[in-house]
Amino acid sequence: MDTIFSVLKNTWDQICADFYANFIDGDGWLLMLKGLGVTFQITIFALIIGIVIGFLVAIVRSTYDKTGKMRVLNAICKLYLTVIRGTPVVVQLLIIYYVIFASVSIDKTIVAILSFGINSGAYVAEIVRGGIMSIDEGQFEAGRSLGFSYASTMWYIITPQAFKNILPALANEMIALLKETSVAGYIALNDLTRAGYTIRSRTFSAYMPLLAVAAIYLIVVVILTKLVGILERRLRTDER
């Protein structure tokens, strides 16, 4: 009995010491907090870029599908989708940093935001296109028959409905994006993941920094998922 107790006590002491060494000593917690901030920063701005690109591409693509107009733009959009979705995000990040911005001195955070934004745009575009195509053709005809132009019908009638329909998918994209930014360390950006890694190389703790990083991602994702659920329920009530 005593031995079990002392083993437990030893383990606990070990964990406490580990925790202290990793997060308190040398302000490890601050490093991780800053890292989380960088992760949020990249995610939020990349998502905004992604949504803007995504909506533009989706509108071009669905206009082409519906009317056959914008042939050239549609071809460009298709190329963009193929290239971005056909290559890994890390490779895109490295190319943008080391090739496109090679000779320009630019904040690494901006490079990351651009890379992840451009990447996310491709996925958002297909989500939005699905949303637009899922709206009944009759909605379109009703708008046009009242005298709205193609663009106004899109703006006032189609996109608000499409946006509501795709909100869950968009939220999933945001959550995926948040996790994907963990490769930002490839261009030596101190995001959450890299903060954990830095602490690990400083303290040589095998598990704790990585587990902490994982726990923080998990908590953030769970909270985001909950928020999206609330928002979805809100949006749905006005139709009942």
Next chain:
Amino acid sequence: MSAECLIETRDLVKSFGKTNALNGISVQIQKGEVVVVIGPSGSGKSTFLRSLTLLEEPSSGQVLFEGVDITDPKVDVNLHRQHMGMVFQHFNLFPHMTILQNMTLAPIKLKKMKPAEAEEKARALLKRVGLEDRANSYPAQLSGGQKQRVAIVRALAMDPEVMLFDEPTSALDPEMVGEVLAVMKELAAEGMSMVVVTHEMGFAREVATRLLFMDEGRILEDTDPREFFAHPNHPRAQDFLSKVL
């Protein structure tokens, strides 16, 4: 051609691939007429109606609205559509807006009407069709007949010169057909110009001032409705009537 001619089509053809939905339709619709278009399914009557407002773009031929060729690519069809009300089989109300918003969107955005003014007008129209208490409801909360009545007044809110109805009662439960037809009859009695594609033979006989019988993309009879039901001339019309009456 009289100055009262509202809509004129000249040799209208619409083909989907190899099949022709419209085979050269030339017709003049005068102001104040209530024209009912009947015919077997696939006869092209809906395509004809939809092509009047260019929801269906004709493959060849012209559509003139108040003397203007709206099939001319230089003409802004959106402006002319503001003067043509369209009512669909499936209502096509905007589900993300209240009834009032459904009715005021186009007047506010396109006619630059003041929101308060548009709302007042919408409420008056809703009152006419007995739905003033549903102004703040969403379409999903309404019955089919109520939705179609809202769709009619939504189109009326733009003060159209003509109302086009594409099988307005075909998607309704039988007990709701009457309330929609009543609104349409009232409109006709007030002198609204109307073109109605329908299967309601009673409405055609009682309300219409003119009847077009279509088959295979052609107008086979263009006549007085009472005359048509009493003495159909064309064999296809006789056959059709023997099946539906």
